[in-house]
């Protein structure tokens with residue numbers, strides 16, 4: 406009988422989590438991010454509408470346009486996994502603020518996360534690990550479904566989030582990205598408002614069937630975005646959901662009701678690839694790199710991510 410591999414009753418260390426992520430990706434891939442290994446970076450501008458300015462003092466959400474750098478990625482930690490794989494995609498945005506600092510916003514193509522705590526995440530990652538040396542969960546190897554079912558059976562509240570099917574997008578420019586966690590906006594008087602962000606493509610969402618995707622090149626999402634940008638700009642709207650008093654801010658597996666008020670904070674226009682892919686590939690995006698006017702919520706996964714990303718950055722910088 407399959408065993409549930411969640412032995413991390415207490416908070417795991419960042420090294421334990423990254424070790425587990427490496428196992429899920431069929432081993433460490435030298436010099437690569439331990440998640441979202443394959444990606445490409447682009448440049449553009451973000452224009453705030455000003456509608457958020459009454460709720461946060463953040464520099465990029467006032468009236469002034471700011472440059473952005475964006476990395477799109479395929480979430481697997483194995484850089485050989487093709488873009489047709491049924492995995493989430495990532496959009497990591499760095500806003501270059503008027504005061505010379507920067508702040509990051511990371512999103513993926515599903516609205517809720519698969520774990521409420523770092524311990525649950527590592528338990529799931531262990532359950533998903535493929536046979537050793539088999540190339541990663543979505544490479545040539547497959548997880549033991551009995552082990553995955555045992556994990557879900559022991560964590561029934563995660564069944565819905567784990568069963569989410571991420572879309573296989575036609576384009577990075579035709580899929581929505583959710584930042585998932587709650588953040589707290591702070592206004593000029595210190596009042597706080599919990600929010601959640603979503604990027605929505607102005608061209609509308611469009612996905613491929615698995616059969617259509619199978620016929621595409623392994624890097625079709627990057628190639629397609631270059632072609633799309635050669636024809637014109639690619640725009641995303643930034644929508645922000647405003648929590649009401651009882652909406653949970655600590656659990657990334659629970660969405661807030663759809664009828665919550667939403668404002669349009671601004672729009673992002675991509676203009677082309679960055680000149681220095683090598684530099685940006687080596688950069689570290691971090692969801693906890695917020696700026697004045699924005700605070701982290703009480704979500705333990707959000708806080709933990711910073712340590713895991715630092716561990717991954719350290720390993721890939723060592724070319725390990």
Ligand code: HEM
Pocket residue numbers: 422423426437438439440441444476477478494495496497511512513518522523526583584585657688689690706709710713714717718721
């Ligand atoms: C316990 C939860 C999580 C862990 C341990 C984790 C871990 C990681 C690691 C190790 C990396 C590579 C970092 C690097 O080398 O720079 C990464 C990248 C990424 N993660 Fe997560 N992650 C978690 C949750 C999430 C969530 C909830 C999101 C949704 C917004 C997300 C979105 C991303 C994106 C977009 C990237 C690529 C960033 C880039 O392009 O540099 N992750 N994650």
